[in-house]
Amino acid sequence: MANGEEPAQHPHRSSLLLDAHEFFRRGPVNAEGWSMLIGRDRHWERSYRDRWAHDKVVRSTHGVNCTGSCSWNVYVKEGIITWETQATDYPSMGPEMPDHEPRGCPRGASFSWYTYSPLRLKHPLIRGSLLELYRAAKEEHDGDPVAAWASIQDDPDARALYQRQRGKGGFVRASWEEAAELIAAAHVHTIAAHGPDRVVGFTPLPAMSPVSFASGSRFISLIGGSMISFYDWYADLPPASPQTFGDQTDVPESADWWNSSYLIVWGTNIPITRTPDAHFMTEARYKGQKVVVVSPDYSDHTTFADDWLPAQPGTDGALAMAMGHVVLREFYVDRQVPRFLDYAKRFTDLPLLVTLAERPDGSVVPDRFLCADDLGSDVENAAWKPALIDAATGAPAVPNGSVGDRYGEAGRGRWNLRLDGIDPLLSLHEARESTATVTLARFDVGETDGGSTMVRGVPVRTVAGQRVTTVLDLLLATYGVARDGLPGDWPRDYDDAETPYTPAWQEAITSVDRHAATKVAREFARNAETSDGRSMIAMGAGTNHWFHSDQTYRSFLTLLLVCGCVGRNGGGWAHYVGQEKIRTFVGWQQLAMGLDWQRPARLAQGTSFFYGAVDQWRYERTSPEQLASPVGSGRFRGRHTIDAFAQAVRMGWMPSAPTFDRNPLDLADEALAASGGSGGSGGSGDAASAGAVGRHVVQELRARRLRFAAEDPDAPENWPRVMTVWRSNILGSSAKGHEYFLRHLLGVTDDTVTAAESPPDKRPQEVAWRERAPRGKLDLFVNVDFRMTSTALHSDVLLPAATWYEKHDLSMTDMHPFVHSFNPAVPPPWEARTDWDAFGLIARTFAALASDRLGVRHDLVASPILHDTPGEIAQPHGRVRDWARGECEPLPGVTMPGFRIVERDYGAVAEQWAALGPLVERAGCAVKGASWRPVAEVEWLRGQNGRPRRDGVAAGRPRLDTAIEVAEAMLAISGVSNGRLALEGFRSLEERTGLSLAELAEGNVEHRIDFADTQTQPRHVATSPEWSGIDAHDRRYAAFTINTERDKPWHTLSGRLHLYQDHEWMLELGEALPAYRPPLRAHGLGDGEDLLSNGERELTLRYLTPHSKWSIHSEYQDNLHMLTLFRAGPVLWLSREDAAALEIGDDDWVEAYNRNGIVSCRAVVSHRLPAGTCMLYHAKDRHLNTPRTELRGNRGGTENSLTRITMKPTHMIGGYAHLSWGFNYYGPTGSNRDETTVVRKRRSEVVF
Amino acid sequence: MHVKAQMGMVMNLDKCIGCHTCSVTCKQVWTNRPGTEYVWFNNVETKPGVGYPQRWADQERWNGGWTLDRKGRLKLKAGGQAKKLLRIFANPDMPEIDDYYEPWTYDFGSLIDAPLSDVDPVATPMSQLTGDRLAPRWGPNWDDGLAGGPGHAESDPHLQGLQEQVKMEYEQAFYFFLPRICEHCMNPSCVASCPSGAMYKREEDGIVLVDQERCRGWRYCVSGCPYKKVYFNHGTGKAEKCTLCYPRIEQGQPTICSETCVGRIRYLGLVLYDADRVEEAASVADERELLHAQRAIMLDPDDPEVRAQARRDGIPEDWLDAASRSPVYTLAIRHGVALPLHPEYRTLPMVWYVPPLSPIVNTLETDGFEADPDDVFPAIDHMRIPTAYLANLLAAGDTEVVRDVLHRLAAMRAYMRKRDVLGSAEESIAEAVGMTGADLEELYRLLAIAKYHDRYVIPL
Structure with missing residues (x-):
């Protein structure tokens, strides 16, 4: 506002001091009849300035399972979080390309809504019936929590009582101390009575908050519990990556899309699931990039396509094979x-x-x-x-x-x-x-x-x-x-x-015009020829979540390999589903798995674990025999999927949790007694005693006095007993076959499974079949979260977590090269605690109870043959020789799992948990064949993290009492954030490769990121042997550039990119080379199962579960802003043709059901879908605007009520170079697209 | 000549991913409070689609904006003060809550407090206005991505005259997103509609505001705005609208919707214009000339005469420098690739749009598949989005205007591909659209590289 004194002087708009001068001004009315000037002062404008005003801005981010890893500013006014906006201070990409700012999305922008929402968990909650039982039992047992817990578990009626109530409300408040005591008692009892490997932990995706991940996994690992893998379970692992690259997954950062001049987007909806990075794609088009989208529906990313190839769902492989032909x-x-x-x-x-x-x-x-x-x-x-x-x-x-x-x-x-x-x-x-x-x-x-x-x-x-x-x-x-x-x-x-x-062949399958397919193939290759390999395929869930995704992906990768695109900036594969890239891998691994104190960790494979634990194998309709090709030799004849798994376990290919039908503590005692050894000290046993222990286990297995638990998953001694879930809503998100989880793992009685169990002739040959399937395997189900989810509703004990704006942690992703931090804008409100503090309390409570009751024990840990270790050259030529069938000798670590004795000092668990153990520098850190010893870094941490304790097992060791101290340790001992260690790692590789690699890190030897750096600004990581590409400020990250530019081999059998897979199980399935495999035939309904039909008009439709625009998995789907911005709750998308046939109008209530369960929700009718396909967004929880089902009267289900687990035998292969097991590296994936559902209109009144 | 400075915005629809981050951050900062539950100063619409409020662009229904009287003079479409006075308690042009949506929430707390039951607890919706149970049947973005496609999309007023051409079928599906805020018009009909004199256009930067102390809640601004971007706060009883985040603009910061736009589609910058010619520009007889008339009164910030007059009119030097570097001027005027929303409303809106170039082909485009594989871009004649639709939105129906812009954008892509992939810059590509290679490179830098300091040029 002009101050009126000096005509030439410009208004000082925000200067309130001058406003008084304006008071009597009256502007002339202009010709249009309105005033440019107001006839009075503008003091009132202060009201919006006051609304905007705030006291502080704190950098944090969102620890959701998302590759965003966006840095956010959180605004605080008078101690209350008000809103958030994106940070815009990412390091620049230089003048010739776009920068990263302002990374974020509407989901993240709505997060602060949770902080004070009525959905927030404020206090520890325990199911009322369980708490009553526990209190009474404790009284009865002289205040002994462990005896009390044991007595409840010994009483089948008491156990069934609270199990049946899971998910049905009835929570009561408890104190943190009482909740921790109950949890600790259950752990102590389970370890003593059943074995530590019956304790399982599930938390996914360390990159989204590695400290919070490590909080519980460190505790569980130190007590000998089993951590369950997630990347394969989520079906985000592309098995084609280990098959082709010998690498879990390594992809270009999103900014490298900018370097591509031909981009095929094939199964990843970039604007929706890579929202913060989509601009690199839209902007690269202006640099002349052509964008081709393959998608069955006219989806958000299709709106940016120059060519749209509308392949029918699940037929992408056919199109890719035809393009390969061209x-x-x-x-x-x-x-x-x-x-x-x-x-x-x-x-x-x-x-x-x-x-x-x-x-x-x-x-x-x-x-x-x-x-x-x-x-x-x-x-x-x-x-x-x-x-x-x-x-x-x-x-x-x-x-x-x-x-x-x-x-x-x-x-x-x-x-x-x-x-x-x-x-x-x-x-x-x-x-x-x-x-x-x-x-x-x-x-x-x-x-x-x-x-x-x-x-x-x-x-x-x-x-x-x-x-x-x-x-x-x-x-x-x-x-x-x-x-x-x-x-x-x-x-x-x-x-x-x-x-x-x-x-022409593909046209009949995919419905993509043959000429369009030919044209795109030709352009793609020609572009690679003229641009030096800058043709890229971005792929993701749409093509990876299928059962035969490895075949589909291999047909994509073939296009890239024959055109020389992999290992090129702007070229190659860009697999975007899942947040696999924990850049500070070494630091995370050492701390999260407790490797600084004990080795090896006990790790389990997600899909196979749940397949057995939730008894989906009893309803199996796909067998290895049906999958085998006529070119095979019939080796799977008559075999059940779980037979294949049991074989994989005993041959050392895959882990299994639990491992044996006996407590591994007792087994260790037995083995040590038999071998006259004393086991390990401070970690692992020496080679001689390991050999003796192995001989004892072999002898027991041969005598069949000892059995693998995988051979009888329903035997009570083989059940998982205590499961803790944090940073995850597993039931509302990833639980393929949700209703089977409720029925068998949790013991809930109103599941909606109608599938029949396998008839006698379809049952396993080797794995035991028990006439009655168990219901309620878990004694205790614990969840830590900040909001009420399906998982939280079904847990026995529910602990209130701090949100992402209330704690310290780290954040990183494959999509950008930065590490940045979480920081508390406010302290955790109510009784919420950070994950680190919650598990600290549990660890201390556990140690106090365990010190006398468990003491120091030896634990026999069986490990499969691991990738990237010398053991992976175990079973030559991919020939399958099963010791149990007498085809070879049982040799631990060669033809069967390796066996190690680990000492567990149960009374010292809390001290170990809160200090960095000595193995980190004494035994060193290994990653993908490189290694280093962070001696100087441990010394630095002693100073940085405060004075070490003087007594106990952790005397003199760096402290890990706080989340910042843990983050410091992770950063200090990882190569990406510590150039000295990266250099040491490359030097270790030079010796083996004979290549000059150290110079990749020599320029970065001073590179160091500490926690304060991450608080200041997102910080650029540096090149490290932890990853396959070159990280540099002036160059975007592309995977495998170290391989192509430095002649470093891939971690495969030949060291080369593998198109051919010669393992016998691969040959058996006819998958030595890429081939088009259609979606599985066994889906939906059939085989005389109860169809629940009530005579309404019905259609069986292809059932897709794409990621939602309005949530990140199940997160934000319950956020009021997101609910307001679309349809107020779960919806099923239908094509206009199918909707018309079913007399369903837009927004009508519908029901979708198949043998696995029932979903009840509203319809969205749209012409963007092809007929024959319906979509329900992934991770739709069941407790929001979800009515009771018309068919059964129970609560409508989740997206996964209609899915199930199917396992592909070739994903179980191990002991064979790149086809060897690794945590989240190789294993059966939890595919979820090969399913159909029956859909019909709901006629009866909607009842909640 | 009377030079005024106006803060304007350009949104590049060709980069908009429809994520709604702008809507959410705006909502959280400005309208996340009782009385404004249903209010979205910034919203994003799927086009074709109904919009928010429903069919807002149908001025036959809402009578927003300006029209010309028989003598060719500007008048409010809804009529003058006398007519308003007659209908002061029953304004037939006033949207009702259901034209927006009835805001809802859920009984979330029941999930935590649920007593033991035979069924899992559930949170169900309830009205934020009445607290009663509510089954939401409409929302601010109910038809996102063509949800409810056949029915809702067909109700889009912008499809007027295109019903034969646009079929709501799978093979022909198309959509794009249209983010909308207040247009901060040069000739705002909302201000002219206000009987209380509570609305004004800030002299220094042209931001249109409702004085919260002076507003009497007559709501003629709500009906008078043809974009329906003034809202009634039912808690305070006053009108509220997008403020172009003046508390931030005043500090040299971009608006919340701009800074948080992850598609990086938004540009903020000053435009100098001749205030003496506003009426003239808004009054040209031919609706299709309005765009050109509006461009004609926007002054070249590098013209010494303009700068001299601007100084005389009280615009400081740093503002003139900012105007010189204004991305809004560059896109809307210098390269002419941004267009105003509904110029025919005669409000001379100051939020301009680069029309979407993508997607540029239809699925069945297979002719010439044996052509040179180095020639990868099809012609824009194969656009899935009918140019007539874009013209209805951005050019008063003039398809040539839209085609001209799309040709420039396509030329930029073709030129850059030649340079980047084949290593040869071809000036002829630029000449064909009346530009130079240097022009196309400037456009490329602004649209593609789009650095923060190039997107937002805001003087203190």
């Missing part, structure tokens, strides 16, 4: 691109030799890699060194870089991708001695999921007495790319609709 035809056969060939020779397995096997009926099938041992070499690890033909000499040669070079003396300095003069021959076509007609799998036709076969020819030579061809020759045969002189049935041309894998 690319291989036009860029490998009709014309050859030097760049592609060079890449293929150096980095892929395409030139490797594969043997051909003749089957009893005379047909020929591709078999396994020809290795150095086949050539008669007696070099060390010869069976682990695949061979190729050197074009220069025409003779077989063994290139560097295989897993055989990775371990052992002979490989020292040879684990690299240098060709050393070898010129790999990609195809034998020109140099063939003969040809062979090979039988290959196809799955588009056939009686079962196993499909049928096709015959194609390959060029052949005989090497060392074996007929061989190359992977590229097999790939061309598989894709149907004909060449002169080869026998077999080949497609006529692109328009041949009958024969895989032509553009």
Whole structure:
């Protein structure tokens, strides 16, 4: 407002002192009849300024399972959190590209609503009936909490009483002390009575708050409990990544999209699930990037597409295979691109030799890699060194870089991708001695999921007495790319609709126009050719959440590999579902798994754990036999999925929790007594005693006095007993087969499963079948959360957590290269506590109870053969030899799990929990083959974290009393945040690889991020052996650039990118190479189950559960802002055609049901969906605007009431280089898309 | 010439991901309080779609904005003061709560307090106005992403005359998002509608405000605004509206909706205009000339004469420098790629939009699939969004205006692809749309690289 004194002087708009001058001003009325000026003062404007005013702004973020990891400013006024806005102070990306600010989304923007909402948990709650039982029992047992808990568990009626009430209300308040005592008592009792591995913990995604993750996992690990994996369970793990890259997942940060000039978005809805980063895609278009979207519906990301390929749900693999057909035809056969060939020779397995096997009926099938041992070499690890033909000499040669070079003396300095003069021959076509007609799998036709076969020819030579061809020759045969002189049935041309894998063939399956598919394939490859590999495929849940996602992904990866795009900035795969990237991996792992005190940790695999624990295996309708291809040998005949799992466990492929049908503490005592050993001290036992212990276990197993728990999951001695869930709403979010969880794990009686149990002829051959399935396996179900969720409602004890604006922690993601922090804007209100403080109380309470009752014990820990350890060269040539069937000797750590004795000082658990243990520097930290010893860092932490304690087991060790101290420790001992350690790690790799790698970190040796740095600004991480790419301020992170630019091998069998998988179980499923596998056939309803139908008009629709625009998993779905901005509660999206057929109008109530359960919600009708498909957003909780079902009268279900767990046997493979187990690295995924549901309109009155 | 400075905004719809972060942060800061539960100063609409409040753009129904009388003079569409006085207690142009939505919440607390029962507890909706149970049947964004597509989208007033062309079918599906705030018009009909003189347009920056002390709650501003961006606070009984976050703008900070826009679609900057010619510009007879008339009164901040007059009119030097660097001027005037929302309302709105270029093809676009694979972009003639629809929204129905903008954006992409992938800049691409390569690069830097300090140029 002009002050009126000086016409030339500009108004000081915010200067209230001058307002008095304005008071009598009266503006002229202008020609339009309104006044530019107000005729009085503008004091009132202060009211909005007051509304905006605040006392402080605190940096924090949201610890939701989201890759956002956005830095936020939280505003506080008079001690109350008011709102939040995004931080905009990310380090700049430089003048030639967009910056990251202002990362965030509407979900995050609404978070502060929770702080004071009526949904907030304010006090510890315990189910009333349980608390009464506990108090009475404690009184009866002279105040002994453990005896009290034991007495409740010994009384079946008492146990059933509170189990049946789970989820049904009736919580009462308790004190923190009483709640912690009950929890601690249950833990002590369970460890003594059943074994520590019957205690399980579930918390996902450390990157979203590693300190909070570690709070409970450290406690559970220190007592010998089992931590359950989540990335595979969530189906976010792409198994194709370990299969192809030997890496869990490593992807470009979102800013690298900017560098891509051709982007296919294939199953990840970037604006919705990568909201903060979507701008890199929209902006890159202006730099000339073409965007192609493959999506069944006209979704948010489709609105940015230059081309939309509307593939039917689950058929993406068919489209990708046809695109591969075009690319291989036009860029490998009709014309050859030097760049592609060079890449293929150096980095892929395409030139490797594969043997051909003749089957009893005379047909020929591709078999396994020809290795150095086949050539008669007696070099060390010869069976682990695949061979190729050197074009220069025409003779077989063994290139560097295989897993055989990775371990052992002979490989020292040879684990690299240098060709050393070898010129790999990609195809034998020109140099063939003969040809062979090979039988290959196809799955588009056939009686079962196993499909049928096709015959194609390959060029052949005989090497060392074996007929061989190359992977590229097999790939061309598989894709149907004909060449002169080869026998077999080949497609006529692109328009041949009958024969895989032509553009016309895919059209019938995907409904994508053949010309559009051809055009995109051609453009994609041509772009890679002209731009040096800058063609990228962004993929995610839409393509990964399917049962056969590994096959679909491998067909995508083939496009990228043959075009030389992986390991290139702007190119390669960009897998975006799941928040797998804990950048400070080493620090997190050491602390979260308690490896600083004891090794190894006891880890379990999520999908297989729940499959057994919640008894979904009893309702199985898909068998390994049905999945097996006719090209296999019938090795799965008659077998049940859980038989395959039991075999995988006993062969050391996979872990199992619990492990044995006996308490591992007792087993350890027995084994030590038998072997005369004393077990380990301060952690692990020595090799000699480990050997003796192993011999005892083998002897007991052979005598069948000892059994694996996986062989009888329903035996009471094999149940998980105590489960704690924090940072997760597992029941409302990831619990595939939600209703089975309620029925069998929790013992709730109104589940809506209608599936019939397997009939006798479909039951397991090896795993025990008990006539009555148990209900209510868990003695105690504990949840820590700040809001009421499905999980919270069903828990026995519910602890109120601090929110993300009330604690310290760290945050990081694969989407950006920064580490930043959580900081409390206010202290935890009411009785809420941070996760760190909550588990600290539990640990102290536990230790006090356990000190006398448990004392110091030895624990026998069985570990599967682990990836990235020397043990992974265990079972050569991928041949399956089962010791239990007498096919080989039981050798711990080779043909079966390894066994170690770990000492547990139960009275000292709290002291260990709150201090950094000595193994971190004494035994060192290992990550992906690199290692370091943070001696100086431990010394630094002694000072940084305050004076260490003087007595007890933790005397002199750095303190971890507070979350900041834990964060400091994580940052200090990780390579990404400590350049000195990264350098040490690269040096350790130099020795093995013979490569110059240290210079990747030499420039960063002073790089160091401490916690205060993360509070100041999001801080850029540096290159570290923890990851496969180069992190630099002037360069965006792209995965595998260290491999392509430094010749460092991938962590695979050959050290190369693997298109070919030669393990026998892979061959059995016909998946040696990529193939199109349709969605599973066994879904929905059938087999005479009770259909619950009431005669209404019904349709069976493909059931998709995409991520929601209005929540991050189940978080925010109950937030009033999000509920207001869409439809006020859960909805089922229907196409207008299906809705019309069912007489369903938009917003009508509908019911969806199948054999797994029932969902009751409103309909959204839209023409953006294709007919035949319905969508219910993922992680729809059941307690919000969800009526009772019309069919059963119980509360309508969650999205996962209609899903189930199915496990793919090939995901259980272990002991074989890149196909070895690792926590969240490899294992069956909890796929959830291969399902259908019956949908109908609700007719009766809606009752809540 | 009388030079005034106006804070304006440009939103690039081609980058809008429809995330609604702007709506939520605005709501949390400004209208998260009793009396404004239903109020969204900033909202985001799916287009085609009904909007918030429903069918707000249908001025035959709401009579918002200006029109010309028989003599070609500006008058409020709803009529003058005398007419208003006659209907002061029953304004037929006034939207009712159901035209917005009845705000609701849930009995969340019952989940925690639930007594033991035979069924899981559930939180059910209840009205925030009455406290009674409520089954929400409409909300501020009920038709997001074409939810309820066939029915709701067809009710979009912008489809007027396009019913034959636009079919609500899977194969033809399209939508985009339209974020909306107050337009802070140069010729605001809300201010002119206020019988109490409580509304004003700030002299220094053109922000339109309702004086909360002076407002008497007549609500003629609510009906007079054709964008329906003035709301009635039923708690205080006064009108409230988007303030363009003046408490932040005054400190040199962007509005909340702008700074929190993760799509980075928003630009804030000063525009200098000739206040003496506002009436003239708003009164041109041909609706399709309004855009050009409005552009014509927006002054070149680098013109020495303009700057001299501006100084005489009290605009300080740093404001002139800010106007010179204004992204709003660059996008709306210099490169002409941003358009005003409904220029035919004659309010001379100051929130401008870059129309969406994407998606530019339909699914069945397969002709010429054997063409040069280096030529990856199809022609904009294959746009899924009908240009006539965009023209109804942004150009008073003039499709040529929209096509011209889209051609410029497409030229920018083609030019940059040649430069980035094939390593050759082709000036001819720019010339074909009446621009230079340097123009296209400037546009690229502003739209693609879009640094914070380039998006928001706000003087203190």
